[in-house]
Amino acid sequence: MSLLELQDVSMIYGNVKALQEIDLTVQQGEWLALMGPSGSGKTTLMNIIGCMDKASSGSIMLDGVDFSGVTARNLTMLRRDKIGLVFQQFHLVPYLTAVENIMVAQYYHSMPDEEEALAALDRVGLKERARHLPSQLSGGEQQRVCIARALINYPMLILADEPTGNLDETNAKLVLEFFQQLHREGHTIIMVTHDPRVAELAERCVVLEHGRIINRKDQRMVCREEAIS
Amino acid sequence: MTKQSMYFTMIWHALLRRRSRMFIALLAVAIGATVLSGLVTIYYDVPRQMGQEFRSYGANLLLLPIGDQPVLAETQMISAVRLLPPDKLIGIAPYLYDHIKVNEQPLLVAGTRFEAVKKVSPYWQIRGTWPAEDSEEIVLGAEVAERLQIEPGQLVTLAAADSDGDKKVKVAGIVKTGGSEENFVFVDLSLLQQLLHKEGMISVAQASITANETELTTWTQTIEQQVPGVAPRLVKQVTQSEHTVLGKLQALVYLVTIVVLLLTLICVATTMMAVVTERRKEIGLKKALGAENRSIILEFLGEGLALGTLGGLMGTVLGFFFAQGVSINVFGRGISFQPLIALLALFVSIGVTGLACLIPVKIATDVEPAIVLRGE
16 A cells, blocks of 8 residues: 555656656555765655645645645644654754753654654663753764654654655664564655665665656666766 | 644744853844843933932022012912922922121122022032021131131121121131022021021022923923912023933934944844854755745744843843843932833843844745755
């Protein structure tokens, strides 16, 4: 069953065609890696899938709901209810502790629940660091808080933008193990990455170039080649 | 944890854990509130302070005998005084004017109560001393003393112009005012009444009252209606110049207050704009996490209002000390704490901060959530 379905999606900024006629389907529970050089349209595509931007044309279905023509307020509600975001630069609120950062996502979604937030931190191995500010946490710890925050509202789709891009090898490995575990649990993941080892963990890899998806035939191979080049 | 307590946690931590940033904003609000509260206190205290200052220039209300009557009874003066508010009455000095011989020289004499004169005419400069209470000592005007070659401490002979009896009295002091007082001999009222056989009679009573022209006019009308035989008159030069000077001073302070209010508004708005600009990423993140514009507005307004309250409280207290300092240095008198002004300053600070937050908050809602993925 497809969770996400993009048909003929284009994004045009003035004269620049950031995305051109994108067709993409992501199945429930699938892990998709999104690769491509800088300026290929990865971020634009992530913004559209993550309900943070509206496509110029085409249709986007998420969990059976077409959100290509909805209002900004409805996009916010969709994002809040169905999407979990993990960022390369972690993006934690600097003046809130780890547990409070998770509760912020609950606060905007429904009701803050400290116990549940602590349990989410426990799951990523950071319960002991719950009362620490982001500045008191390592990069790996911050990313784990970010993952816990992305999961706290039980999203249908996890969008991760280079989640290991700012981490050392040990922490990157730890974070990827979490993603593997999430995948095993049935979460649907779309992950932007430049790292072929990360892309290999995904079930499928899509490569973007000049705003178009290329080489649909053997995308896993293309991902490898893309990483090598 | 409820939504409300999470909201206050976010506001509180945004202020507390970003101390250095928020200190600047707090300083802007507190300085504005200090000047505002101080100036408003001065604005309302200036009439009282200046009113008291003007009282040192002499009487502003005269009680005269009606029509062509030469004298009025002291009891009439007392009846009139009862109609004046005791807390505003600085003093009332009765005067009985006539002629008298001092060392055989005919001179103008004024019988008065010296204790009252000290209050009503504090500008009198006495060489020597004031006459002791209940004594028969006198004060000579500087011109008279010079003409008679008399120094303080000397004895002189007083005699009524149409009487043979005389009395030896001591000159306690010599008064210098630069006015007509220098041509008079001042003696105790009871002594003069006795010498002239005019017991209980006075020519005029000079009153010094802390009040504006309107209040004085009202009281003169009341006295006119309720005390027959007494004609109350305002000393126009004093009351009108007092009214003019006070009006101008208040207008000046009012103008400065408005300017300070505008400057505070600009200062707080600029600081809040800087706060919003440096937190664009945080706003984008919150939006990416699902925050609606309403939530962002409430959070920034909450921070602004908390700053306004905190800064307003600080400013209200500091403003009182500022006004106290100004009052002591300019008028030489302290001021009393006015709870209503303190409340007003606090609410104005909160209001001004809230108003100053409107544009930055609008900017905050325009931030796109996509900036967190673009890495801007």
